[in-house]
Amino acid sequence: MAEYTFAGMTCSEAAEQAPAFVLGILSPAESDAVRRHLAECPELHAEMAELNSVVPALFVAVEPVAPPASLKDRIMAAASADLAGRGQAAVPATAPPPSRPTAEQRAADTQRPAWDFGALFRRPVWAALAAVALVAALALGAWNVQLRDQVAGLEAYRTGVVRVLDEAAKPGAQLAVLAGPNAGGPTGLAAVGADGSVAIVMRDLAPTTGTQVYEAWLIAGKEAPVPIGGFAVGGSGSAAFGTAHPALGEGVVVALTLEPAEGAKTPTLPIIALGTAHAQAS
Amino acid sequence: MDRLAGGDLGALDLLYEQYGAMAFSIAFRITGDRSAAEDVVQDAFLGAWRNAGRYAGARGSVRTWLLSIVHHRAIDAIRRRRPTVELPDSETSLPDTLTMPDAWGDVELRLDREAVQFALTQISDVQREAIELAYFGGLTQTEIAERTGVPLGTVKGRLRLGLQGLRAALLPLDGGRGGGGG
Numbered sequence: 496m497a498e499y500t501f502a503g504m505t506c507s508e509a510a511e512q513a514p515a516f517v518l519g520i521l522s523p524a525e526s527d528a529v530r531r532h533l534a535e536c537p538e539l540h541a542e543m544a545e546l547n548s549v550v551p552a553l554f555v556a557v558e559p560v561a562p563p564a565s566l567k568d569r570i571m572a573a574a575s576a577d578l579a580g581r582g583q584a585a586v587p588a589t590a591p592p593p594s595r596p597t598a599e600q601r602a603a604d605t606q607r608p609a610w611d612f613g614a615l616f617r618r619p620v621w622a623a624l625a626a627v628a629l630v631a632a633l634a635l636g637a638w639n640v641q642l643r644d645q646v647a648g649l650e651a652y653r654t655g656v657v658r659v660l661d662e663a664a665k666p667g668a669q670l671a672v673l674a675g676p677n678a679g680g681p682t683g684l685a686a687v688g689a690d691g692s693v694a695i696v697m698r699d700l701a702p703t704t705g706t707q708v709y710e711a712w713l714i715a716g717k718e719a720p721v722p723i724g725g726f727a728v729g730g731s732g733s734a735a736f737g738t739a740h741p742a743l744g745e746g747v748v749v750a751l752t753l754e755p756a757e758g759a760k761t762p763t764l765p766i767i768a769l770g771t772a773h774a775q776a777s
Numbered sequence: 778m779d780r781l782a783g784g785d786l787g788a789l790d791l792l793y794e795q796y797g798a799m800a801f802s803i804a805f806r807i808t809g810d811r812s813a814a815e816d817v818v819q820d821a822f823l824g825a826w827r828n829a830g831r832y833a834g835a836r837g838s839v840r841t842w843l844l845s846i847v848h849h850r851a852i853d854a855i856r857r858r859r860p861t862v863e864l865p866d867s868e869t870s871l872p873d874t875l876t877m878p879d880a881w882g883d884v885e886l887r888l889d890r891e892a893v894q895f896a897l898t899q900i901s902d903v904q905r906e907a908i909e910l911a912y913f914g915g916l917t918q919t920e921i922a923e924r925t926g927v928p929l930g931t932v933k934g935r936l937r938l939g940l941q942g943l944r945a946a947l948l949p950l951d952g953g954r955g956g957g958g959g
Contacts, residue, residue: 511933514933514936514939515911518912519845519849519912520911520916545941546937549940549944550940551841551844552893552943554841554844554910555888555890555892556890556893556897557802558805558806559799559802559804560801560806561798562801562815562818564812566797566801566815566818566819567790567797569815569819570789571786571790571793573819573823574822574823575786577827578784613908676786
């Protein structure tokens with residue numbers, strides 16, 4: 496074998512570490528040195544491949560132990576939450592791309608505008624929700640809503656949107672579009688009724704953990720924020736919430752914060768989402 | 778895998794149905810603790826979920842790719858009980874099998890458990906012990922040397938000869954079906 500030095504490691508040194516490398520027991524620094532050596536030096540590839548071919552067989556030798564049934568639910572819930580937090584549209588399960596996208600294409604995908612009406616209507620599953628979203632978008636002039644492939648969360652969201660729009664359509668009611676400071680963050684609607692009822696629907700919220708709650712606040716002019724109730728959010732990232740508070744007049748701001756527990760008297764920054772309520776034109 | 782990389786929960790569901798039990802078995806074998814094994818499997822599936830796009834560069838089967846992540850996470854978990862060991866960043870690091878150069882070919886063997894267990898009887902006890910302490914115990918070569926009371930060079934030799942012996946025992950059993958896929 497020819498002797499080269501790459502990444503500060505000779506071929507002999509890399510070969511000596513080969514068994515430990517394929518077994519995954521080298522320190523990160525050692526492993527990185529071997530990896531960088533291999534990237535530059537083809538001498539060891541054949542031997543590495545031979546040694547590595549044995550490793551997957553070791554998996555097979557393991558005595559089977561059944562996992563708890565709840566584990567799958569935990570994983571799926573966590574993945575749903577992860578999806579909600581990605582801030583990018585997902586590929587629908589029923590329409591996989593015709594070919595494997597390149598890394599560049601995937602990177603480009605994440606930079607596409609989230610709001611793509613054409614793509615929206617090419618997806619039949621979204622048709623009902625798209626209709627609701629379009630009504631709101633036309634009424635408000637601009638409603639930046641992201642539609643994603645979380646059917647369960649979207650169904651809850653759709654139901655919540657319908658309810659909020661119904662409430663906002665009542666005489667004297669106001670509608671607020673809630674959005675976070677960053678594109679791709681949480682979005683939603685809030686209806687503030689003349690009778691003091693408040694209906695909120697949100698999506699793309701990070702799931703709450705432990706005693707955490709999302710607290711809703713009403714802010715009238717320069718008055719201090721008034722807490723009007725809190726709610727927890729599950730893995731879907733969507734939530735519909737109803738409460739009541741004496742009406743505070745036209746132009747009230749509806750805001751959401753994430754609080755460590757129920758009962759917050761002052762908001763914990765940052766504000767997750769907020770919007771100003773306005774009466775709807777008849 | 779494209780579906781998984783695209784955020785398709787159905788693909789993740791399918792992946793778990795196919796390999797969840799095996800993943801849990803490996804995690805339990807390494808950690809020896811059901812609760813820790815559950816955390817490892819959850820962490821591994823989410824790692825696969827988040828990094829599915831990187832699978833395109835890997836040469837092994839989906840099963841090997843996934844179970845390598847499980848193994849990696851499980852070893853991390855038990856090493857965290859031994860704070861003297863240098864730890865990788867579990868959020869960003871991936872098993873070496875995921876980050877190997879593309880030029881490195883894959884000759885994955887496809888065997889059942891009985892065949893592998895038989896092959897394990899074909900290597901010496903000390904070689905098998907070294908491999909098990911390394912692969913399922915997460916011990917470094919130095920730690921194996923200390924545990925077994927032999928020089929470091931001997932441990933390295935046992936690991937190499939053990940893996941080569943296993944391969945020699947497995948190849949005839951594989952019947953030429955080796956190859957990636959799945």
